[in-house]
Amino acid sequence: MPTATINRTETESVAPGATPLLDVKGVTLQYKTKKQIVTASYQVDFQVFPGDRFVLLGPSGCGKSTLLKGVGGFMSPVEGEINLNGKPVHAPGPDRMMVFQEFEQLLPWKTVLENVVFPMVTSGKYARAEAVDRAKRYLEKVNLTKFFDAYPHQLSGGMKQRASIARGMAMGPAILLMDEPFAALDALTRLKMQEELLELWEELRFTVLFVTHSIQEAVIIGSRILVLSPHPGQVRAELNAQQFNHANQDCAEFHALQQRIHDMLFAERIDAMGQHHGE
Amino acid sequence: MRWGNIMANKADEAVPAARIEPPVRDEFEREPRSIGEIGEISRSLSPWQRLRDNSLARNLFILVVLGLIWQIYAMWANSPLLFPTFTATIQALWDSTVHGPLLIRAWNSISILLIGYVSGVVLATLLTMFAVLTRFGSDLLGVLTAMFSPLPAIALLPLALMWFGLGAGSIVFVLIHAVLWAVALNMLSGFISVSETLRMAGRNYGLKGWRYVAKLLMPAAFPTILSGLKIGWMFAWRTQIAAELVFGATSSGGGIGWFIFENRNELQTASVFAGLFTVILIGLLVEGLVFRTIEVHTVRKWGMTR
Numbered sequence A: 001m002p003t004a005t006i007n008r009t010e011t012e013s014v015a016p017g018a019t020p021l022l023d024v025k026g027v028t029l030q031y032k033t034k035k036q037i038v039t040a041s042y043q044v045d046f047q048v049f050p051g052d053r054f055v056l057l058g059p060s061g062c063g064k065s066t067l068l069k070g071v072g073g074f075m076s077p078v079e080g081e082i083n084l085n086g087k088p089v090h091a092p093g094p095d096r097m098m099v100f101q102e103f104e105q106l107l108p109w110k111t112v113l114e115n116v117v118f119p120m121v122t123s124g125k126y127a128r129a130e131a132v133d134r135a136k137r138y139l140e141k142v143n144l145t146k147f148f149d150a151y152p153h154q155l156s157g158g159m160k161q162r163a164s165i166a167r168g169m170a171m172g173p174a175i176l177l178m179d180e181p182f183a184a185l186d187a188l189t190r191l192k193m194q195e196e197l198l199e200l201w202e203e204l205r206f207t208v209l210f211v212t213h214s215i216q217e218a219v220i221i222g223s224r225i226l227v228l229s230p231h232p233g234q235v236r237a238e239l240n241a242q243q244f245n246h247a248n249q250d251c252a253e254f255h256a257l258q259q260r261i262h263d264m265l266f267a268e269r270i271d272a273m274g275q276h277h278g279e
Numbered sequence B: 001m002r003w004g005n006i007m008a009n010k011a012d013e014a015v016p017a018a019r020i021e022p023p024v025r026d027e028f029e030r031e032p033r034s035i036g037e038i039g040e041i042s043r044s045l046s047p048w049q050r051l052r053d054n055s056l057a058r059n060l061f062i063l064v065v066l067g068l069i070w071q072i073y074a075m076w077a078n079s080p081l082l083f084p085t086f087t088a089t090i091q092a093l094w095d096s097t098v099h100g101p102l103l104i105r106a107w108n109s110i111s112i113l114l115i116g117y118v119s120g121v122v123l124a125t126l127l128t129m130f131a132v133l134t135r136f137g138s139d140l141l142g143v144l145t146a147m148f149s150p151l152p153a154i155a156l157l158p159l160a161l162m163w164f165g166l167g168a169g170s171i172v173f174v175l176i177h178a179v180l181w182a183v184a185l186n187m188l189s190g191f192i193s194v195s196e197t198l199r200m201a202g203r204n205y206g207l208k209g210w211r212y213v214a215k216l217l218m219p220a221a222f223p224t225i226l227s228g229l230k231i232g233w234m235f236a237w238r239t240q241i242a243a244e245l246v247f248g249a250t251s252s253g254g255g256i257g258w259f260i261f262e263n264r265n266e267l268q269t270a271s272v273f274a275g276l277f278t279v280i281l282i283g284l285l286v287e288g289l290v291f292r293t294i295e296v297h298t299v300r301k302w303g304m305t306r
């Protein structure tokens, strides 16, 4: 396992003295259904620092959404702990705004502008006038100026996702949680949204925890990538990718990193299949 | 590969020795025209088109046709005591509205109905809120609705008369029973069907307890809640008229049910019809004006129903 050792040294060299914004320590998350207990992620550790574009990457069903729900406070770990700014997370809250994969996450009974204003006002973080101001500013940033007064059902899928991103960012959360926000979009729109997200990050330097199962998206969006093994999700590697974006997609290093991640995930799958046959 | 073979075989059977090749066409590129040149992009509809799209107008048309059929049949049957004509009914309606007690009777019915309906809805809301917030509440609501919703409200009237005596109190009690379970059941099923994503979004905003119910679940479940309110209204209106019919002569200000009963005793069949007509008319009015207006300004505007 040469890659594992390299990564271990990387992790240690990143943070001499810097305090992590989000600290996930040995977290195991389980679903209890009527018939069985499903372990979705097993003893996962990672640390997100301010300004990170931290990507959780792994095959479908490896517990990425579950980890995000854990950080969001929707699920409590059965083992380990999740700390945000040094305080344990135990309930959902507006300091961790979530952007979901589904388009239908805006409140259909509110206009686009009201959808962005509502969480700011209802959480008591901003007075109404200020909230409206901020909402307009962020909706402008995601190019929805013309749609302040439209209802969500009048928007296209991509526009809904942009509105959700504006809603998340306008809140000024400690960390923005995004669960495959572009997965349901067509390829062209996805490309555009990825670019826009990176531009926004350049401008505002927020912290984002981004879930995807596309290796390419992970490399483009992420500054640091946590690779998870297939079900139950365990940490497979933590890689650096801040130097890659759309512009250098064709360079050799980009491909090498992509290939490296691909091999990691693919090898795991073959192992798993071998085990199944052995049993 | 296998598919290819099958397809090829089929094609062979249908058109022997002729593989279809699409024709080769020239390529071209075009500059899109500027918006200004296209001219008409949106145009308002003509009054006639709008009228035909107006469901109120279409329903009125059906009513007119039904009225015509009624008139023709009654004239042919020619027995005013059993089946008065449409015009005679309208005449009786006019007379009892302008000179007679129909308006007051209708108002008596509606005012009691409103008290019963509103109390029923409020109780249903509280009970359902309790049910979504606590497990005991949801068990309680489950048992209560299972027990009471099959029980016709009117069957409680004898008991209500013993408890509350002759008067509005008894009717309100029966009305609450008619409204409560239907509305609560719909509300609960509406709350349950709110998508997980919207729920998580709401909790993400920090909404908890009754604020979570009022600001997230209620509007999100509003289509189902609204249909519950409609069903509740229908139950209430029927129960109201039936209760008034049973009451007979007692309550100080009788309602429409009492008006119908009275006129039947005096063999004023046209007035009986006029009374029934009023019942229908008020029902239609509430459905077509009140609920429709609410619907247009809420669930339709929000794109939650068509």
Ligand SMILES: Nc1ncnc2c1ncn2[C@@H]1O[C@H](COP(=O)(O)OP(=O)(O)OP(=O)(O)O)[C@@H](O)[C@H]1O
Binding pocket: A031, A032, A033, A038, A039, A040, A058, A059, A060, A061, A062, A063, A064, A065, A066, A067, A213, A231
């Ligand atoms: N509500 C649930 N009840 C029971 N098991 C669940 C539930 N949600 C997820 N799981 C299980 O937990 C595991 C991880 O699910 P999760 O949704 O976190 O995967 P994911 O990595 O987000 O996958 P995808 O990329 O497809 O979204 C899966 O094996 C799934 O079967």
Ligand SMILES: [Mg+2]
Binding pocket: A064, A065, A066, A179, A180
């Ligand atoms: Mg997922």
